[in-house]
Amino acid sequence: MVARWHTAAIVAIAAVAAIAAFAFLPATNNDPAAWIAGKDMPTPRTEVTGAFLDGKIYVIGGFDGAGEAVATVEVYDPQADKWSNSASLPEPLHHAAAASYNGKLYVVGGYYSDGSASDRLLVYQPGSDEWSDLDPMPTARGALAASFVDGALYAVGGTSFFGSAPLAANEVYDPEGGWEKKAPMPTPRQHLASASLGGKLYAMGGRIDSLASNLDANEAYDPALGSWAKLEPMPSKRGGVAAASSGAIFVFGGEGPAGTFPNNEKYDPSNGRWTSEPKMPTARHGLAAVALDNKIYVIGGGPVPGLAVSGSNEVFLPDE
Template sequence: MAKGVNRFIFFLAILSLSVALTGAVWQVGDRGRWVTLASMPSARQEISTAALNGKIFVIAGFNSSGASTNTVEVYDPTGNSWSSAAPLPIATNHNAAAVAVGKLYAFGGTSNRVFVYDPQSNFWSDVAPMRFLHGGTPAVGVINDRIYVAGGTGGGMVGNEVEVYDPVANTWTTLAPMNVPRNHTAGGVIDGKFYVVGGRGSADSATALEVYDPQTNIWSMLAPMPTGRSGVGAGVVNGELYVFGGELPRLFGEVEVYNPRTNTWQQLPPMQTPRHGIFAAVIGNIIYLPGGATQQGFGATNVNEAFVVSLPPAGALQFSSPTYSVDENGGSATITVTRTGGSFGEVKVNYAASNGSATAGLDYTPQSGTITFVDGDTNSKTFTVPIIDDLLIEGNETVILSLSNPTGNAALGPQSTAELTIIDNDSDVTAPTVTISRPISGSFLNSRTILVSGAAVDDPNGTGVVSVLVNGAEAAFNSATGEYNATITATADGAVTIRVRAIDRAGNISDAVRVVVTVDTVGPNIIFVMPAGGILFDCTPNTVAVEATDSGSGVDPASVLINDIAASSGAGGQFTVKLSGLKVGPFTLTAVASDRAGNRATVTNAAVVRARGNLTGSQFIGVQDLILIIQMIQGIAPASPGADINCDGKVDIEDLIRIIQIISGAG
């Protein structure tokens, strides 16, 4: 029966949907509830029913006119709907039905003929007939796919006759008779034994309960049913026999349940619609009771109700611990799964072991499978995860354990996942190696924001680098490439020391690698020192000099330009150029210099270009200019480039002659 619960729990969910549509649900304490379903198309009583492929077949019986029928109607719980099947070859009533070896059999009533139904072809066929007529509704039970039929009337029967049908051999065998002759009775199978209850035809039949053991071929009397009656329906759920309705001496709606473990009866609240002439069919924990009569004798109805038995809890399935551990050389880890909070029915759950930080096939053998708890079983179950012992220094690694897809109404407990730690047995005492590729030690930087990058590697058998620290702070590290990068900020210009360390999984820390850089964010200072007074002459050459200094990283000599001409460096930070071919008039001097950090500075200076010989700066060359040249030739006044009138690089008598010619107008 537990297996049936597992297979048909889906139908309970569908039934709940049907209930929601009809709105007719009655609670019956903690034992179950009544549900009103779609009415049977035709009203019938003294019928038989059976469950095949998740559907309820209602076979033959009296119609509302009291005539025998061969009607077969089929109820589908998934859609709460009815359909028709091929009619029985004969019209009959007070008949019986059962399912064995996956086939539906109909028998008894007004004939000893037995029919088997093929749902694929929708066709009934004759099989071997019964030895007895078994009219008047016998009790039926199926044990190991063999159909047991007990009691009934007709053909000279006493009413205690019992026989069993073997569908494989297509034969009937007579068994030991019941203790109490009866008809209008019902039965069910619990733990491989056939129970028969109620009925009429003898003094004690209305209350009599007896059980047949096929192992011994013996019938035994049990505790009588509290309410004597006949024309009942009976169904077995969870190892208990439920008996419904009946008649004589009145119409009954009583519901009583028998527990074979305690040999006791319990009375439940009555049926919503009292009936007799009914025949119960069971799917999972639902007992279906279509049709019957709502008054003694004839009174066929199309009422269709079901009693949903409340099942005990199946329990919660989970790991016994959130964590497990195993030494790498331990061979395998044993994992425990528990069932708590219930034990009803057979339940199953899938398990799996998958990658955490450990790798399947390298560190462990992947596992998956199914664990089964039989009905009533709360003993813990185990599975193993084989561990692979390698020579690599990897540190501790993890395997993810999971449970999924519980069956049989079981649930996953809160600990449906767990972690298995493989404890590494290979030691790593070697620190990783780290290098700095950027910045280069001794370099000059013109920003206080410094990008640091490089690589960190562990030895080939090590556990692998897990982090890199730059000046004590965690750097971004790519374990796949071994590269790292970080950004630090200098607080001021000047020398900055950068220290980098690497750490592996074993906790080994590398020696610090250091680089020292100079941060210089201020450009050079440039001052024009020549020519004096900013005076230039159109004669070649004019010497222009600047003084460029930098207190941070120092001036880059190659960067100094004066009017876009590379300057020559000299002592004291002076840089000079020679300018020639200048035109008389205002002139702008421009000097550019960069320091080693890349900071660039520009300075301009206003100058004026005079004609050769115009030493005083007057509008015209005159006597004062002549006097100055004479003094220069005599050495009394310092020589001036403007006195080199003939542009031969010196001030001499030829320049004196030339200025006299200019003054006199002869030049």
């Protein structure tokens, strides 16, 4: 069934392979010194998720170059510039979401190999190198986003089956009390990104269905108020993006009908403004972005729309 999903994607790759991906929104600051290269990920993948734990970066699941979902978990040590293997997921997943908190790594949702959505919430214990199940998410979905805010895991958006209508779901997991449904996002979407900063959850970009339905939505959920606010839209409409917070929120990559995006756009909640930052050296979608020690590691993803993979590990150095 995976091969059937990606027939159109493979055609799309052939159609756009010669298109310059860098034809999208120009960055106001294109200083190449803002990016450095890390060692490439051993297993090139797309539609991955990632998070940090104990000073290392975990890149989880996704598709391999044959379009097969994988359970692979590879761990990057920035200090040594080396990769290692960790315990694989209990089963292959793509389009899942990951976040870390209090010395544990959490993976929620995603799609199985048959395209159905997972409701599993998995937790990884580094001491035992084992995964285990926690309470399942109320709404099974993939192509979602997830972030911890003040000790609670928020899972937003996605779809209930690969290619189905987008959801506005906003469900929160409290490690001390289980799951609870919260106010839905104003804009239902999939292939979005999320990040937390200043006690709020930010949901950015995504799409409705096709690559032509990309969104510039930027919405923030305030747990204290239990409500969403619509904020200044992203400068570019993008789905298949990744985001990380390091003083501000940075949104990387994405794909559209004409190619992949190298865009790196910064949102500063303190003034409500977006700025275009130095572009990614390698335009990609379905990537992971993980902030650690004042750097943002942008790993994996597809260099052209649809099924394409890379092991790229590019490190962004935000201005201090």
